[in-house]
Amino acid sequence: MPIIFDNVSYVYGEHTPFENKALDGVSFTIEDDMITGLIGQTGSGKSTIAQLCNGLYKPWAGTVTVDGEDINDKNNKKNKSKNFFRVGLVFQYPEYQLFEETVRKDIAYGPKNMGCSEEEIAIRVAEAARFVGISDENLDKSPFDLSGGQKRRAAIAGVIAMEPKYLILDEPAAGLDPNGRDDILTKLKQYQREKHTSVVIISHSMEDMANYCDRIIVLKKGGVYKCGDKNEIFSDPMALSSLGLSVPQITKLIYNANQYGVGINEPIYTVDAAYDAVMRLISGEEST
Amino acid sequence: MENVIELKDVGFSYRDSEGNLHPALSNINLSFEKGSYTAILGHNGSGKSTLAKLLNLVITSEDGKIDGSVKVFGKELNGQLTEDEEYEIRRRVGMVHQNPDDQIVATTVEEDVAFGPENLGVEPAEIRKTVDEAIAAVGMTGYEKFAPHRLSGGQKQRVAVAGVLAMHPECIIFDESTAMLDPEGREAVLKTIDELHRSGNVTVITITHYMNEATDADRVVVLNHGEVFMNGTPEEIFTQVDKLRSVSLGVPQVTELFYRLKKEGVYSGELPLHTKDGAAALSNLVKNKRG
Numbered sequence: 001m002p003i004i005f006d007n008v009s010y011v012y013g014e015h016t017p018f019e020n021k022a023l024d025g026v027s028f029t030i031e032d033d034m035i036t037g038l039i040g041q042t043g044s045g046k047s048t049i050a051q052l053c054n055g056l057y058k059p060w061a062g063t064v065t066v067d068g069e070d071i072n073d074k075n076n077k078k079n080k081s082k083n084f085f086r087v088g089l090v091f092q093y094p095e096y097q098l099f100e101e102t103v104r105k106d107i108a109y110g111p112k113n114m115g116c117s118e119e120e121i122a123i124r125v126a127e128a129a130r131f132v133g134i135s136d137e138n139l140d141k142s143p144f145d146l147s148g149g150q151k152r153r154a155a156i157a158g159v160i161a162m163e164p165k166y167l168i169l170d171e172p173a174a175g176l177d178p179n180g181r182d183d184i185l186t187k188l189k190q191y192q193r194e195k196h197t198s199v200v201i202i203s204h205s206m207e208d209m210a211n212y213c214d215r216i217i218v219l220k221k222g223g224v225y226k227c228g229d230k231n232e233i234f235s236d237p238m239a240l241s242s243l244g245l246s247v248p249q250i251t252k253l254i255y256n257a258n259q260y261g262v263g264i265n266e267p268i269y270t271v272d273a274a275y276d277a278v279m280r281l282i283s284g285e286e287s288t
Numbered sequence: 289m290e291n292v293i294e295l296k297d298v299g300f301s302y303r304d305s306e307g308n309l310h311p312a313l314s315n316i317n318l319s320f321e322k323g324s325y326t327a328i329l330g331h332n333g334s335g336k337s338t339l340a341k342l343l344n345l346v347i348t349s350e351d352g353k354i355d356g357s358v359k360v361f362g363k364e365l366n367g368q369l370t371e372d373e374e375y376e377i378r379r380r381v382g383m384v385h386q387n388p389d390d391q392i393v394a395t396t397v398e399e400d401v402a403f404g405p406e407n408l409g410v411e412p413a414e415i416r417k418t419v420d421e422a423i424a425a426v427g428m429t430g431y432e433k434f435a436p437h438r439l440s441g442g443q444k445q446r447v448a449v450a451g452v453l454a455m456h457p458e459c460i461i462f463d464e465s466t467a468m469l470d471p472e473g474r475e476a477v478l479k480t481i482d483e484l485h486r487s488g489n490v491t492v493i494t495i496t497h498y499m500n501e502a503t504d505a506d507r508v509v510v511l512n513h514g515e516v517f518m519n520g521t522p523e524e525i526f527t528q529v530d531k532l533r534s535v536s537l538g539v540p541q542v543t544e545l546f547y548r549l550k551k552e553g554v555y556s557g558e559l560p561l562h563t564k565d566g567a568a569a570l571s572n573l574v575k576n577k578r579g
Contacts, residue, residue: 018438041471041472041473042469042473092468147332149332171468175468176497177330178499178537179536179537204470204471244472249540249542249563250541253567253570254570256564256567259567260567260568260570262567262570271541271548274545275545278545278574279549279552279554281577
């Protein structure tokens with residue numbers, strides 16, 4: 001079942017001079033079994049939404065429904081703690097939160113707190129390590145002896161080990177080199193495809209969003225500007241730049257080339273798609 | 289042109305708490321001209337940040353073993369410096385870090401930007417002017433009285449840049465300063481970098497994982513395992529797609545497309561780095577094929 005935001009508002013610093021309405025009556029649905037991208041300028045409410053999804057924040061108005069249950073229902077207090085495990089949240093730079101002596105213990109921390117048995121914990125740790133690509137050898141190292149990319153994986157594995165139904169990641173690839181980025185996002189996509197969970201990625205990299213997400217929610221100053229599949233979202237570069245966002249460089253290239261009359265009419269947001277379109281155009285023209 | 293930074297046979301090894309040395313840089317020979325704009329690329333752990341930190345004494349011989357000669361504004365940093373000399377180097381070589389939260393100290397934007405010049409003992413009237421100019425340079429005018437923690441990440445990063453600008457540095461190192469920013473925030477910081485560079489007075493060094501950003505520089509240096517792996521103009525560097533991939537780096541999407549078209553034998557010109565020349569090249573390609 002999806003996560004449903006119904007007319008949700010959230011206010012920071014209520015009744016202070018710094019009162020700031022971070023979300024203003026937003027309604028949208030995070031669909032099951034796919035990767036949803038959340039994009040928007042800083043301050044548009046992305047991180048607020050992430051924290052509302054798992055109950056760290058309580059809506060000021062409106063309801064957040066997860067698996068058909070209002071997660072802030074006062075008559076169902078149990079719901080709240082259940083929801084922490086149901087919706088896994090990976091914050092920005094999660095490796096700063098690693099603290100155990102070994103990577104293995106760090107990944108085990110979540111399932112241990114959930115009351116899993118020793119055998120269950122071992123299974124979950126192995127599974128989570130496999131998903132993110134941490135070798136057995138690295139499991140017994142101190143997390144502080146790992147490289148930046150490996151630390152990031154260890155931190156993500158710690159959340160995956162809780163087997164959340166929904167996994168929300170805030171900038172999971174920030175600060176990693178190009179190979180590291182592709183690698184971690186590919187692993188997340190494999191995880192989603194294998195587990196059929198719902199994965200939400202918050203990112204400022206339009207290239208990454210275009211490559212890895214299925215559906216995209218665009219936020220604008222605390223409201224939802226547009227939801228749709230990525231073809232639809234990236235087909236209008238002008239609208240996105242007016243929101244202070246951008247489209248992938250390749251989309252911009254095709255857009256500019258079309259101004260010269262190149263005539264590629266389908267939406268292009270990956271290098272693969274651009275390559276295919278150009279090749280088709282060239283060979284198509286040759287054959288006629 | 290005068291070189292503001294000259295590195296000769298530079299090496300550096302970190303010393304851990306047990307006294308063991310871990311090499312991070314070796315055989316670095318580089319010089320940076322006054323007013324130039326250099327992008328340093330390399331995968332995580334390639335030594336980029338270590339190199340940058342050597343240039344403004346964030347890393348000193350207390351942190352490990354420095355080899356060779358690190359000359360910054362004519363001063364040899366691999367040796368004994370007086371406290372005044374250290375301050376002087378740190379003022380002349382400013383640094384903007386990845387996480388703005390690590391570099392903001394005060395409770396309002398203007399106080400934060402004033403922190404540097406205040407500590408240098410600048411006159412109050414002069415401070416006001418410097419702070420206003422620095423805040424305007426990063427497009428944050430109107431936010432002077434805001435508490436930094438209430439700003440977005442991109443805004444905070446621009447405040448951090450303003451804080452460095454207020455020290456009137458002659459060289460600024462941006463250490464992945466756009467990594468946490470949204471497209472507009474990144475655009476604003478890049479525009480600031482571009483303007484600083486155009487002014488001709490500031491030598492700019494950026495460390496980045498975004499290949500698109502590096503194409504704006506005059507020169508690109510690629511580090512690998514602590515050594516200089518490539519050094520040239522963006523055109524020279526980004527057309528060597530396979531070589532860059534061999535060290536975990538990539539090329540801009542535009543370049544990648546043309547690289548693949550060239551490999552397929554349908555394109556034979558130069559590999560474009562920017563959307564503008566890419567669009568023109570694509571248009572020519574399609575027109576030629578259409579006859």
